[in-house]
Amino acid sequence: xxxxxxxxxxxxxxxxxxxxxxxxxxxxxxxxxxxxxxxxxxxxxxxxxxxxxxxxxxxxxxxxxxxxxxxxxxxxxxxxxxxxxxxxxxxxxxxxxxxxxxxxxxxxxxxxxxxxxxxxxxxxxxxxxxxxxxxxxxxxxxxxxxxxxxxxxxxxxxxxxxxxxxxxxxxxxxxxxxxxxxxxxxxxxxxxxxxxxxxxxxxxxxxxxxxxxxxxxxxxxxxxxxxxxxxxxxxxxxxxxxxxxxxxxxxxxxxxxxxxxxxxxxxxxxxxxxxxxxxxxxxxxxxxxxxxxxxxxx
Amino acid sequence: xxxxxxxxxxxxxxxxxxxxxxxxxxxxxxxxxxxxxxxxxxxxxxxxxxxxxxxxxxxxxxxxxxxxxxxxxxxxxxxxxxxxxxxxxxxxxxxxxxxxxxxxxxxxxxxxxxxxx
Numbered sequence: 001x002x003x004x005x006x007x008x009x010x011x012x013x014x015x016x017x018x019x020x021x022x023x024x025x026x027x028x029x030x031x032x033x034x035x036x037x038x039x040x041x042x043x044x045x046x047x048x049x050x051x052x053x054x055x056x057x058x059x060x061x062x063x064x065x066x067x068x069x070x071x072x073x074x075x076x077x078x079x080x081x082x083x084x085x086x087x088x089x090x091x092x093x094x095x096x097x098x099x100x101x102x103x104x105x106x107x108x109x110x111x112x113x114x115x116x117x118x119x120x121x122x123x124x125x126x127x128x129x130x131x132x133x134x135x136x137x138x139x140x141x142x143x144x145x146x147x148x149x150x151x152x153x154x155x156x157x158x159x160x161x162x163x164x165x166x167x168x169x170x171x172x173x174x175x176x177x178x179x180x181x182x183x184x185x186x187x188x189x190x191x192x193x194x195x196x197x198x199x200x201x202x203x204x205x206x207x208x209x210x211x212x213x214x215x216x217x218x219x220x221x222x223x224x225x226x227x228x229x230x231x232x233x234x235x236x237x238x239x240x241x242x243x244x245x246x247x248x249x250x251x252x253x254x255x256x257x258x259x260x261x262x263x264x265x266x267x268x269x270x271x272x273x274x275x276x277x278x279x280x281x282x283x284x285x286x287x288x289x290x291x292x293x294x295x296x297x298x
Numbered sequence: 299x300x301x302x303x304x305x306x307x308x309x310x311x312x313x314x315x316x317x318x319x320x321x322x323x324x325x326x327x328x329x330x331x332x333x334x335x336x337x338x339x340x341x342x343x344x345x346x347x348x349x350x351x352x353x354x355x356x357x358x359x360x361x362x363x364x365x366x367x368x369x370x371x372x373x374x375x376x377x378x379x380x381x382x383x384x385x386x387x388x389x390x391x392x393x394x395x396x397x398x399x400x401x402x403x404x405x406x407x408x409x410x411x412x413x414x415x
Contacts (some may be wrong), residue, residue: 023352026329026378029371030348033330057347062356077360 003031006053014067023066031056075222082218083150090147097139104133108179130175138168152214163207170200232290244289251278310346314354316397319390322364322382329355329378355380363389
């Protein structure tokens with residue numbers, strides 16, 4: 001068998017990627033070089049081709065790695081290579097803050113249990129524990145967001161502090177409210193808890209909406225690579241998407257007309273029926289149009 | 299088979315990466331060039347599959363020990379060449395030191411066995 005055919009058949013079973021195409025070209029080139037060397041030494045062409053192909057061996061593992069199935073493995077390999085470990089100081093800070101949160105939670109639980117079993121109310125313990133825990137939560141968020149990880153860049157301290165404040169307010173709102181409720185000062189609890197809660201939530205929402213990219217370049221590249229490999233037919237071919245849009249409009253117009261007709265003909269009992277049917281038809285359309293048959297052949 | 303000393307495929311396969319690095323230290327080369335160098339060194343008796351080399355190239359490129367580039371060929375096609383990087387040179391030195399140490403330990407153990415006999 002000539003090398004071109006051999007290589008083509010060898011690579012036929014793998015989902016093509018740019019890397020795989022390069023590899024196939026490399027394999028073919030080296031195969032030809034080996035055949036040329038053997039024929040120079042006097043070996044017959046057919047025998048040279050056969051020997052060179054045997055010497056190639058089994059490229060399945062390498063080829064599979066390069067084709068789309070192993071995209072996930074590449075990500076974990078990149079992660080290991082780009083791994084960033086947080087400093088000891090940060091880890092210590094996080095551990096200490098977690099201990100504080102645990103203590104605060106313990107204090108709150110103690111107050112709650114004492115209250116529930118009628119052993120007495122301990123408003124001071126409850127409120128102080130709650131506040132301490134809430135502040136520690138803010139601290140954890142501050143340290144966490146300003147720490148560089150393997151996948152994310154650290155936030156500037158100011159922004160991290162804002163995140164911390166918002167988180168503390170959120171936690172504080174919940175905790176203070178609960179603490180006051182525990183001590184029967186429900187009114188005071190709601191009065192302080194709800195505003196804090198709202199403040200924290202809106203702070204987090206504003207921060208989230210104004211958040212810019214934190215991901216490291218290697219993560220973005222990998223995500224882009226995966227997105228390219230898993231693109232559906234609608235993203236690849238805008239005409240297909242447009243056709244789908246027209247079909248959808250036609251379907252829903254027909255559905256509305258049908259519903260009206262049914263309403264007039266058979267009363268309101270069954271006039272809703274066209275709509276679920278249209279949804280089914282739409283899903284079938286998406287299934288058929290959004291994905292090519294090639295992807296079934298895995 | 300003959301009584302000549304034999305090179306087990308398992309032994310060589312474990313060291314393929316270091317062998318490739320060692321060869322690239324002498325200069326850039328492409329897949330078949332590396333294959334031929336190994337073939338010549340083992341006197342053509344040894345069966346190293348090219349697939350093992352391709353796996354090795356891929357590993358080394360991923361680890362940044364070597365870089366690949368396409369070169370023009372006289373016949374009009376293009377050939378994939380590899381060059382060693384500084385990371386690769388450092389890896390080679392480390393692996394060679396490990397191998398020298400392993401060899402000296404085994405040599406010592408085998409020598410001792412001989413004297414006992």
